[in-house]
Amino acid sequence: MTVIDHPLRARPKRRPLRDPFLLLPLLVLLAVAVMAISAPWLFPGDPLDMVAMPYLWPLDDPAFPLGTDSLGRDLTAGLFHGARATLLVGISSAALCLGFGTLIGAAAGYLGGRTDLILMRVTEIFQTMPTMLLVIVLLAISDPSLTLIVVAIGLASWPMVARLARAEFITLRHRDFVLAARALGYGPFRIVFIEILPNALPTLIVATSVLIANGILIESAVSFLNLGDANTVTWGSLIGAGRTQIRTEWYLSAIPGIAIILTVLAVNFLGDRLTRILNPRLRA
Numbered sequence: 001m002t003v004i005d006h007p008l009r010a011r012p013k014r015r016p017l018r019d020p021f022l023l024l025p026l027l028v029l030l031a032v033a034v035m036a037i038s039a040p041w042l043f044p045g046d047p048l049d050m051v052a053m054p055y056l057w058p059l060d061d062p063a064f065p066l067g068t069d070s071l072g073r074d075l076t077a078g079l080f081h082g083a084r085a086t087l088l089v090g091i092s093s094a095a096l097c098l099g100f101g102t103l104i105g106a107a108a109g110y111l112g113g114r115t116d117l118i119l120m121r122v123t124e125i126f127q128t129m130p131t132m133l134l135v136i137v138l139l140a141i142s143d144p145s146l147t148l149i150v151v152a153i154g155l156a157s158w159p160m161v162a163r164l165a166r167a168e169f170i171t172l173r174h175r176d177f178v179l180a181a182r183a184l185g186y187g188p189f190r191i192v193f194i195e196i197l198p199n200a201l202p203t204l205i206v207a208t209s210v211l212i213a214n215g216i217l218i219e220s221a222v223s224f225l226n227l228g229d230a231n232t233v234t235w236g237s238l239i240g241a242g243r244t245q246i247r248t249e250w251y252l253s254a255i256p257g258i259a260i261i262l263t264v265l266a267v268n269f270l271g272d273r274l275t276r277i278l279n280p281r282l283r284a
Contacts, residue, residue, distance in 0.1 A: 066079060070249075138152040139228075205274065
């Protein structure tokens with residue numbers, strides 16, 4: 001007897017961790033996190049110290065598996081310590097964008113009217129400025145540091161989150177659970193942060209992955225242009241330091257460049273899979 005598969009019949013659920021496009025990015029990000037955490041113990045000295053002969057190629061000396069640069073600095077130590085700074089900038093700038101952008105978008109989407117008009121015009125002013133140019137200007141008027149880089153990236157990138165949050169709040173503010181909360185006498189603060197915001201978080205969490213990748217790329221770009229913190233090693237500064245020897249000692253720029261590519265791809269793939277997991281329509 002032939003069994004016909006009914007469209008409403010329950011189908012076995014896919015386990016997210018069996019998805020290679022979710023598992024592999026998690027493994028890459030876990031490896032980068034381990035590098036960042038273990039850097040002070042594996043390489044306790046200053047990664048900017050000259051410790052060996054210059055221009056040692058990878059595997060030439062077991063003590064320096066990734067070689068050394070033009071000043072005899074250990075590239076392995078720089079890569080591990082650079083992971084700390086790069087992740088710090090990416091995550092911190094994303095958190096700043098998420099917090100500030102969500103507040104602006106929530107106020108605009110929930111209050112509406114003149115408040116929405118004013119906040120969105122301010123958001124559009126920031127959107128008309130090229131992100132990279134705004135970051136360079138902010139860094140050029142002061143002494144560059146990781147804190148200033150985080151603030152500059154946050155100020156340049158928050159409009160995307162504000163627009164997403166506004167769209168979510170406009171969609172959710174007329175839902176039944178919000179109307180019920182108003183009928184019970186809840187104040188705007190509780191309705192916004194307890195009732196609406198948790199339902200908007202899936203979209204904002206997915207957007208955070210884009211912000212982290214964007215922060216890593218912008219920090220690498222400004223460090224490549226020698227606008228970063230000169231006292232801190234980042235992957236972008238490693239690429240910038242090796243660009244003058246790109247024809248002969250190409251590994252100086254290639255190794256940190258590959259690290260940036262893998263990390264950004266992992267963050268983007270993770271964000272794509274989180275979209276499918278957290279979005280009920282795509283999950284169905």
